[in-house]
Amino acid sequence: MFRTSLRNVLAHKGRLLMTMLAVLLGVAFLCATLVFTDTFAEAYRKSSERSFEYVDVAIRPGRAPEGAPPGTRPALTQDLLHAVARLPEARTVIGSVTGFTAIAGKDATPAGQGWSTRGANYYPGQDGADPRYPLARGRAPENAGEIMIDAESAERTGYEVGDTVRVSVDGPILKEKLVGVFTTDDGEVSAGGTLTLFDTATAQRLFAEPDEFHEITAKATSGVSQAALQTAVEKVLPAGADTFTGDSLAHDQAVRVESSISDLRSTLLVFAGIALFVGVFLIANTFTMLTAQRTRDLALLRAIGASRRQITRSVLVEALLIGAGAGCAGVVAGIGVGAGLRSLIGLFGAGDQVLPDGPLVITPVSVAVSLSVGVLVTMAAAWLPARRAGRIPPVAAISAVHAQATSKSLAVRTIVGAFLSAAGAAAVLAGTGMGVDDGQYVIGLGASALLIGVFVLTPMLSRPFVAAVTPLLRRMGAPGKLARENALRNPRRTAATASALTIGLAIITGLTVIATSSQEATDARATATLRADYVIRMGNYDDLSVQVEDTLKAAGGVTAVSPLREVPARVADSPTFLTGVDASVIGDLLRPEFTRGSLSAFGAGGAVVDAGTAAGHGWTIGTVLPVTFPDGNHGRVTVRGTYQDTDLLHGLVIDTSLLDPHLRTRTAASVLVKTAHGPSGAAKNSIVKALGNSPAILVQSKQDVSTSIAQNITMMLYLLYGLLAMAVIVAVLGVVNTLVMSIAERSAEIGMLRAIGLDRRGVRRMVRLESLVISLFGATLGTGLGLFFGWAGVRLLTADTPAYRLILPWGQIALVLALATVIGVVAAVWPARNAARLDMLTAIQSG
Numbered sequence: 001m002f003r004t005s006l007r008n009v010l011a012h013k014g015r016l017l018m019t020m021l022a023v024l025l026g027v028a029f030l031c032a033t034l035v036f037t038d039t040f041a042e043a044y045r046k047s048s049e050r051s052f053e054y055v056d057v058a059i060r061p062g063r064a065p066e067g068a069p070p071g072t073r074p075a076l077t078q079d080l081l082h083a084v085a086r087l088p089e090a091r092t093v094i095g096s097v098t099g100f101t102a103i104a105g106k107d108a109t110p111a112g113q114g115w116s117t118r119g120a121n122y123y124p125g126q127d128g129a130d131p132r133y134p135l136a137r138g139r140a141p142e143n144a145g146e147i148m149i150d151a152e153s154a155e156r157t158g159y160e161v162g163d164t165v166r167v168s169v170d171g172p173i174l175k176e177k178l179v180g181v182f183t184t185d186d187g188e189v190s191a192g193g194t195l196t197l198f199d200t201a202t203a204q205r206l207f208a209e210p211d212e213f214h215e216i217t218a219k220a221t222s223g224v225s226q227a228a229l230q231t232a233v234e235k236v237l238p239a240g241a242d243t244f245t246g247d248s249l250a251h252d253q254a255v256r257v258e259s260s261i262s263d264l265r266s267t268l269l270v271f272a273g274i275a276l277f278v279g280v281f282l283i284a285n286t287f288t289m290l291t292a293q294r295t296r297d298l299a300l301l302r303a304i305g306a307s308r309r310q311i312t313r314s315v316l317v318e319a320l321l322i323g324a325g326a327g328c329a330g331v332v333a334g335i336g337v338g339a340g341l342r343s344l345i346g347l348f349g350a351g352d353q354v355l356p357d358g359p360l361v362i363t364p365v366s367v368a369v370s371l372s373v374g375v376l377v378t379m380a381a382a383w384l385p386a387r388r389a390g391r392i393p394p395v396a397a398i399s400a401v402h403a404q405a406t407s408k409s410l411a412v413r414t415i416v417g418a419f420l421s422a423a424g425a426a427a428v429l430a431g432t433g434m435g436v437d438d439g440q441y442v443i444g445l446g447a448s449a450l451l452i453g454v455f456v457l458t459p460m461l462s463r464p465f466v467a468a469v470t471p472l473l474r475r476m477g478a479p480g481k482l483a484r485e486n487a488l489r490n491p492r493r494t495a496a497t498a499s500a501l502t503i504g505l506a507i508i509t510g511l512t513v514i515a516t517s518s519q520e521a522t523d524a525r526a527t528a529t530l531r532a533d534y535v536i537r538m539g540n541y542d543d544l545s546v547q548v549e550d551t552l553k554a555a556g557g558v559t560a561v562s563p564l565r566e567v568p569a570r571v572a573d574s575p576t577f578l579t580g581v582d583a584s585v586i587g588d589l590l591r592p593e594f595t596r597g598s599l600s601a602f603g604a605g606g607a608v609v610d611a612g613t614a615a616g617h618g619w620t621i622g623t624v625l626p627v628t629f630p631d632g633n634h635g636r637v638t639v640r641g642t643y644q645d646t647d648l649l650h651g652l653v654i655d656t657s658l659l660d661p662h663l664r665t666r667t668a669a670s671v672l673v674k675t676a677h678g679p680s681g682a683a684k685n686s687i688v689k690a691l692g693n694s695p696a697i698l699v700q701s702k703q704d705v706s707t708s709i710a711q712n713i714t715m716m717l718y719l720l721y722g723l724l725a726m727a728v729i730v731a732v733l734g735v736v737n738t739l740v741m742s743i744a745e746r747s748a749e750i751g752m753l754r755a756i757g758l759d760r761r762g763v764r765r766m767v768r769l770e771s772l773v774i775s776l777f778g779a780t781l782g783t784g785l786g787l788f789f790g791w792a793g794v795r796l797l798t799a800d801t802p803a804y805r806l807i808l809p810w811g812q813i814a815l816v817l818a819l820a821t822v823i824g825v826v827a828a829v830w831p832a833r834n835a836a837r838l839d840m841l842t843a844i845q846s847g
Helices: 002-011 013-048 078-085 151-157 200-207 226-234 246-293 295-303 308-348 364-390 394-398 407-432 436-474 478-489 491-527 546-554 611-617 656-662 681-690 702-745 747-755 760-800 810-827 829-836 840-846
Strands: 057-061 090-096 098-100 102-104 117-122 135-138 146-150 164-168 173-182 194-199 215-220 241-245 534-538 558-571 574-581 594-597 606-610 624-628 634-643 652-655 670-675 697-701
Touching: 013 246, 013 308, 013 364, 013 702, 057 226, 057 246, 078 090, 078 215, 090 117, 090 226, 098 200, 117 200, 146 151, 146 164, 151 173, 194 200, 215 226, 226 241, 241 246, 246 308, 246 364, 295 308, 295 394, 308 364, 407 436, 407 760, 436 478, 436 491, 436 760, 478 491, 478 760, 491 702, 491 760, 491 810, 534 681, 546 558, 546 670, 546 681, 558 656, 574 656, 606 611, 611 634, 652 656, 670 681, 681 697, 697 702, 702 760, 702 810, 702 829, 747 760, 747 840, 760 810, 760 829, 810 829
Parallel strands: 117 194, 146 173, 574 652, 606 634
Antiparallel strands: 057 215, 057 241, 090 215, 098 117, 102 164, 135 173, 146 194, 164 173, 534 670, 534 697, 558 574, 558 624, 558 670, 594 634, 606 652, 624 634
16 A cells, blocks of 8 residues: 555646745745744844853842932942952952943944944953953043944944944934944954944943943852852842842843843744645645546455555655655754844844844754644645545545535535634624733734634535626636636635635735734824924934034024933832923923823913823812922922823923933933924934044934834835745645636546537636636635724724724725736646647546
């Protein structure tokens, strides 16, 4: 029986080619996902790794003591560092200060975009060297105005010791002298970031406060454990400071990295599963048709002694051989796709380095899992056809036909499909009324049940669809009528072929509706209330220096400037953030939608608050709110208006004249600018030049903000389209395979049609129309389901974000249907050609 199975595979290798391609694509997708995520995980792990070679115990600020001003944290001072250094258990103690630092290359473009552009302090020990940063050339920075950069950044930018480097920390340009280049095993640097080192006093001035550190690390003396050193350090800690051992930090780091990777891996595996699921339809359809075409052969084997189990096993062995062969090829293809996927995402990143560097990671587990899944999916899809083959009675060897599906079985299938569809639709509708956290799972389960139910119902649904397009088919003459009859002849086959396309297009359409609606809502939140010509931000969205505001106010052609400060405070004994704006001009820069009051009533001593916050606390117009400012002083503000929050404006908003006196350092999350003649290239260039062509600052018009939002969502959507393209390709192969095998099954019939006058052109048209009917049926069903899923997704998001509203992308929907038409035409090219080339006499004799 094994030799028989092998002979059958070789005898039908042409018909099984499409099946093997479907398995190959599914396995390739799965293998590519595993290889890509393993590669990304290893590179990301490396990029996120912080060397703990010099860390046995780390001291970090914890929570502020009870009653401390809002936003304050315990300070790690120079005195604390000296106290730790005096401990006999501590051998080496280092104080660290870090912050954002952008470097401009010699071509004025920012260096190190995409991952991390950081600054830190060089902390020399007793020997005058910082063991974390070995010198490659030059010397360490000793005074303000001197920096070192990492060797990789120096090579990338072309800077040499002695050059002047343009650097930005919080907006304004600093011109620093490069005095040294160092090497480092910092993962973020190896991933494409930059690391700039200042002397400790300068770093503290730029990133913290004089004589304060963000972290103090200690290395234990020989023979002292990390736990013993931690115990000793805790005896000299100030209130609120926390200690961590190097081992616990390394473990926490590994957990964070794995958590970040698991979400990406899960998402990609879902789409790999979709491709394999779609492939199941093709495989099952192929083996069902092969079994039907070999009824006499299988019955003859039964007649000469083969048992039912042997027949079933022979079909499963065929599936095993196909799955193994296609699986091996799929693994090889998947490795190539996994390597190429990084470059593809790099293109989506608009030139920024989105993924860290690293070697391609191919693990035995990825190869074994991909190959095993390919074989198991193929055998599982062939199981039902194999069982049907085993039930073929020996008497079928002398019969012209074998028993077809009974009307009773179709009725049972219809009942089951209707139940699943109704239950799935009800679950989706119920989920839309829940919150996002719970509703997404209910909708997901309901959508799965609805998809399965519709698949079960497709034989019944195919009949009314074919009836609807019958008037169009009749206009095509005899080929059109024959195509209609062929589509209706075996509704199960038509349904199975169309279902693969239905699933892919349902997901694509649903995602398109959700993405389009999300883009519209996000754009509205970010720009609908914006009247300013430009929004000024830091490239990493950190706070801007007050020098940026002062520079812009003095710039020519600028008519209004307001910062948007966001600072921690306590309002009515609740921790919150205050937003400070210039009340005298904010009305010219923003136009929020007010539910009560307006910006005209906003001024000194007053405040406006977003409607959600006001409702949550029970605040109304006239409510007097006690405020504890960041410096610990107290004040009162009166609510004079409530508005709908946006990305730019939210929370409790007060005038900067009331807020600024309580700030140690004035910064702004962003600065809004109005120019005399509106946004233009010249106005933008003037602002950029006034800010010193800083590599750290973004100058965005309203259109720039909208475009950046659209790019992010479009990038995500294109990535999903790319992933789902595999499923659509498998669906196309299914249409081709069904037509090829159907023509082989109907060769005698086609020969007879040729004999009674149907020419080759008519045969080709008949096959093309049949393919077109199947493709349009799957596309129509998939588009309808996708619109329903998209509506449900938007409705669910609307529950938490009222700005969301349903946007139907009619252009994309029309494109999907046009794509289905193209699929139908292209898929029929090869089968139609084969059908037209059949020899009439040979075809008739084959019957």
